[in-house]
Amino acid sequence: MATIAFLGLGNMGYPMAGHLANSGHQLRVFNRTHNKAQRWAEEFPGTACTTPATTTHNADAVILCVGRDADVRELLNDQLLAQLQPGTLLIDHTTTSARLAEELAARCAEQGLRFADVPVSGGQQGAINGQLSLMAGCAAADYDDIVRITAPYTRLIERLGNPGCGQKAKMVNQICVAGLIQALAEGLQFARNAGLDAEQVMKVIGQGAASSWQLQNRHQTMLNGEFDHGFAVDWMRKDLQICLQEALHNGSSLPVTALVDQFYGELQQQGAGKLDTSALLLRLPKSSR
Amino acid sequence: MATIAFLGLGNMGYPMAGHLANSGHQLRVFNRTHNKAQRWAEEFPGTACTTPATTTHNADAVILCVGRDADVRELLNDQLLAQLQPGTLLIDHTTTSARLAEELAARCAEQGLRFADVPVSGGQQGAINGQLSLMAGCAAADYDDIVRITAPYTRLIERLGNPGCGQKAKMVNQICVAGLIQALAEGLQFARNAGLDAEQVMKVIGQGAASSWQLQNRHQTMLNGEFDHGFAVDWMRKDLQICLQEALHNGSSLPVTALVDQFYGELQQQGAGKLDTSALLLRLPKSSR
Amino acid sequence: MATIAFLGLGNMGYPMAGHLANSGHQLRVFNRTHNKAQRWAEEFPGTACTTPATTTHNADAVILCVGRDADVRELLNDQLLAQLQPGTLLIDHTTTSARLAEELAARCAEQGLRFADVPVSGGQQGAINGQLSLMAGCAAADYDDIVRITAPYTRLIERLGNPGCGQKAKMVNQICVAGLIQALAEGLQFARNAGLDAEQVMKVIGQGAASSWQLQNRHQTMLNGEFDHGFAVDWMRKDLQICLQEALHNGSSLPVTALVDQFYGELQQQGAGKLDTSALLLRLPKSSR
Amino acid sequence: MATIAFLGLGNMGYPMAGHLANSGHQLRVFNRTHNKAQRWAEEFPGTACTTPATTTHNADAVILCVGRDADVRELLNDQLLAQLQPGTLLIDHTTTSARLAEELAARCAEQGLRFADVPVSGGQQGAINGQLSLMAGCAAADYDDIVRITAPYTRLIERLGNPGCGQKAKMVNQICVAGLIQALAEGLQFARNAGLDAEQVMKVIGQGAASSWQLQNRHQTMLNGEFDHGFAVDWMRKDLQICLQEALHNGSSLPVTALVDQFYGELQQQGAGKLDTSALLLRLPKSSR
Numbered sequence A, B, C, D: 001m002a003t004i005a006f007l008g009l010g011n012m013g014y015p016m017a018g019h020l021a022n023s024g025h026q027l028r029v030f031n032r033t034h035n036k037a038q039r040w041a042e043e044f045p046g047t048a049c050t051t052p053a054t055t056t057h058n059a060d061a062v063i064l065c066v067g068r069d070a071d072v073r074e075l076l077n078d079q080l081l082a083q084l085q086p087g088t089l090l091i092d093h094t095t096t097s098a099r100l101a102e103e104l105a106a107r108c109a110e111q112g113l114r115f116a117d118v119p120v121s122g123g124q125q126g127a128i129n130g131q132l133s134l135m136a137g138c139a140a141a142d143y144d145d146i147v148r149i150t151a152p153y154t155r156l157i158e159r160l161g162n163p164g165c166g167q168k169a170k171m172v173n174q175i176c177v178a179g180l181i182q183a184l185a186e187g188l189q190f191a192r193n194a195g196l197d198a199e200q201v202m203k204v205i206g207q208g209a210a211s212s213w214q215l216q217n218r219h220q221t222m223l224n225g226e227f228d229h230g231f232a233v234d235w236m237r238k239d240l241q242i243c244l245q246e247a248l249h250n251g252s253s254l255p256v257t258a259l260v261d262q263f264y265g266e267l268q269q270q271g272a273g274k275l276d277t278s279a280l281l282l283r284l285p286k287s288s289r
């Protein structure tokens, strides 16, 4: 069993760290807003620390799950990296740019540390159930350790390549999701405006060519106007910016993704940034007829 | 067992009529290009007729599966309708406008006939395996007869409402599909341009929020550049026109659907009209890097 | 001077017929809603008739400016055409499909009549000032007569080709306009959200690469939120449908036009169908910051 | 007359610096690739320097016209700023982010320097003819000096607000341009595919609601397939990224701009990055009919 420092106890990190603690690892956790860390330590076996440095001190592995590039940069600053023991494994579950992962991997390598970007998918529910999909970008030699450590919350893990590749795979995920949800929203809106029982339509089209995880898991809440759950528009926009930036570099054309990104922006302006990504339905007109 | 006239032995109609014949119904089939009807009659128990009128003479049910509105209008002309016995059930499996279905239902009612629009989904494979999903628009009183007759090739059937509603449900299906495939194509392109093993990416994202029937069933052929199968771009464009026209009437906004429709038009101009709808990938640039 | 029948005294037709009357032609006018024709006859020298047939009886030329395809078809029915003298020139100023113009030209030719589609641009103001641009689709032999007759309200006229070509040129106009206005709306919105004096920005960018008739003539009203004038969203949508249908046939890809058409649809659902096309600005968010 | 340091003798800077020299100012010029500076010094009265530091030494004003944010940062580094005399006026004609302008203005203020972002429009032709439009972001107190110094190449100048505001106005310009050109390209393509004489169509629609600088000045070259001039796709993409980033911050929705940006990306992948922005026409299909 290992000593693991876990930084970032948000919707995802909180239950992930919990799984690690429950599986017997020695957990030290840190959260910017300390009372979440305290609550965590009451619920799970492990220690709530008050600074990143004390949390990571002598840890075998340091795991992060925070917000965005800037947040990771702030935590994994030179000072903190300098304190870590040689060979320490850093696993970043944050969805960030690939560039950040590449930079950090290079900086870690210089210090004898091992860095892996391992963004996840599966949502808060997946984190709670320990059923996440993990996309790893890491040195081949580090992969087994990552698999072992992350096992308590992992349903599926793949190593996509060197550092940065985990993030790139996650981008593919988000690109596939954005257009898909808009398409589903257009379909649901149309069903409703056509005077159909949209629920029933989803039942009959839900097995074939139109079917998707989103259709299965979101059509009902969308039709009910429930968007107060799931993956927030604000997060999605952050991720789509990352995708669009990376596409600039790798020469991909993302017309629908770029368009849907703007639609998410309209939702943010309407104050819907905290709602689930399926809130795209809210932008579409209810027929006045 | 009933006497059934089946008009249109294309990719879909041929196997559908076959299932009916194999299940014991008395089949009379017609196809514009007669040799397909002859071939059918060699493969299945039933009679190949040379005109719609002889095919439908004294039939209990008349089933169509042809191309588009104009084709249905041509076949179900006043002369033909006038010859049918009162109470005959007409089932149109063609994907058409809802307007056509409404018109035909009205004209049939005047003549004491019963009309149902029952577009299908599931593709040629679904037709061959007798595993189609059927979306019925019909009088409530006619539904049981439709369920019984279509059972040999049906996995799932729902009555969505009166005539026209089957077509409207099929439109929802196509709207959900169009944006979804474009999103998937953008994702696959990105994966490739990012230097990832796209196959592997699909494996890891294929269970969660990005997952879809298209991702599961098409990513491999898309990556292999195989588009010579499935549902043709030309058919899709026909269907999207129907959707966009209906949206004009019911007040829906379909920005992504309208955009993808134009992209399908670009494929048609490139001579890709006969390829599968997943050919959207062909429009997207392979990175020059 | 000729005897001219003018059908349709809407925003455009009313002043156009007035110019003809003022220039010395013998005018007989018809309007579906008769009191407009009466009002016209009080303002201009000419006769208000109560039926299309009496209006067009023995006329040298029949001019139309009504709403859409169906309206033209209704007026120029077989009965009416049969009553016209051989050689009568029919000039349709309505914006319609090219298909309609082609059909009518063929039907007229059969009856020894001469048909020309001559859609206009320049707006109500251009009609009032007699400063319209005319796009003629007609037999070469008829062009001189058309030029002569339409002179009182024409600033510029071109013969683009045979019947239908006038409408196609008008479509080019509308395609250029739709994306342009959306771009302008995006720019104005951005200027405002950026905290700039948008008026001043228009002044400085209004001479160069970003400049356009719309920028010059509409930015002020757009910024003032004045949309109660000009060319209505409902008319624009009708026209864009015509463009998109024609593009289907001629193999053009209109991604931005198709997208903006959906945005116009959203305006219609918001009850803004009667507002000027520049109302696209209303769809865009005012920054909450 | 003042001593002016001019950094960046590209398509724009070369003639701009020339106008300054011709109008009697004492010019010292620098270009990364020195032979351009030498050529310049042969053509105009002034001195070609070999380093930014020698160029700017004791200058009254320092003017830049280089490529992008990073280039400006590289030139205006702390070392160079520290060498400038208090009160020196820095005028950046580069199109950059507003953020850069704000940062530089703050850093300059700390050093007793005066910074203004003054992006231009009018193209290389405007630079050669001394007929540019200038959008100034500067302290009110500095505006008169800027007007005086830039007069030799300026047709129109406006102060839009404090530093950053010039760049924001230029963004409005680019947003208006991007969608406008795509609309024009769609129209020209349509005209051609419709079998019209596109030149003639432009003539007849070129006065009214569809008219624009781009239509007037680019339709002929677009139809001739001439794109080897003007403002390059690569520059446009740089600018649109700046616009889209700023829109993220100010809450604007730019659906058409975002879409056209992707289309420009497709051109880049086709190797058309150096062509004029009007090359959007190349993406659109020539009808196979």
Ligand SMILES: NC(=O)C1=CN([C@@H]2O[C@H](COP(=O)(O)OP(=O)(O)OC[C@H]3O[C@@H](n4cnc5c(N)ncnc54)[C@H](OP(=O)(O)O)[C@@H]3O)[C@@H](O)[C@H]2O)C=CC1
Binding pocket: B008, B009, B010, B011, B012, B013, B031, B032, B033, B034, B036, B065, B066, B067, B068, B070, B071, B072, B074, B075, B093, B094, B095, B096, B120, B121, B122, B123, B124, B230, B231, B232, B235
């Ligand atoms: N293919 C698919 O995966 C799916 C198709 N559909 C829909 O099902 C319908 C049929 O598709 P599919 O079978 O693939 O198409 P095909 O092109 O394979 O077959 C069309 C059939 O209709 C006949 N036909 C067409 N026009 C006429 C006419 N005017 N008069 C008489 N017969 C005519 C054709 O006759 P001929 O042999 O002489 O050409 C042919 O038998 C379409 O509406 C399609 O949109 C729905 C779901 C899936």
Ligand SMILES: NC(=O)C1=CN([C@@H]2O[C@H](COP(=O)(O)OP(=O)(O)OC[C@H]3O[C@@H](n4cnc5c(N)ncnc54)[C@H](OP(=O)(O)O)[C@@H]3O)[C@@H](O)[C@H]2O)C=CC1
Binding pocket: C008, C009, C010, C011, C012, C013, C031, C032, C033, C034, C036, C065, C066, C067, C068, C070, C071, C072, C074, C075, C093, C094, C095, C096, C120, C121, C122, C123, C124, C230, C231, C232, C235
């Ligand atoms: N307005 C503009 O700025 C421009 C308009 N156009 C085009 O010109 C045409 C006319 O536009 P505009 O004058 O603005 O439209 P209006 O709605 O103001 O007028 C339409 C006219 O057509 C008549 N009409 C409509 N349908 C019928 C019918 N079925 N039978 C008889 N009369 C009918 C109306 O009669 P009633 O009075 O009874 O309703 C009315 O006189 C349209 O095609 C439009 O697209 C072109 C360029 C600019």
Ligand SMILES: NC(=O)C1=CN([C@@H]2O[C@H](COP(=O)(O)OP(=O)(O)OC[C@H]3O[C@@H](n4cnc5c(N)ncnc54)[C@H](OP(=O)(O)O)[C@@H]3O)[C@@H](O)[C@H]2O)C=CC1
Binding pocket: D008, D009, D010, D011, D012, D013, D031, D032, D033, D034, D036, D065, D066, D067, D068, D070, D071, D072, D074, D075, D093, D094, D095, D096, D120, D121, D122, D123, D124, D230, D231, D232, D235
């Ligand atoms: N061209 C146009 O029509 C318009 C351009 N603009 C904007 O004006 C700016 C200049 O455009 P343009 O003149 O066309 O561009 P060019 O590429 O022709 O010139 C760029 C100039 O910047 C210099 N440069 C670039 N990077 C650096 C660096 N890191 N250090 C030193 N010098 C550098 C180049 O030097 P070197 O010669 O060594 O490459 C060159 O002199 C851009 O921001 C552009 O967006 C604005 C309006 C119109």
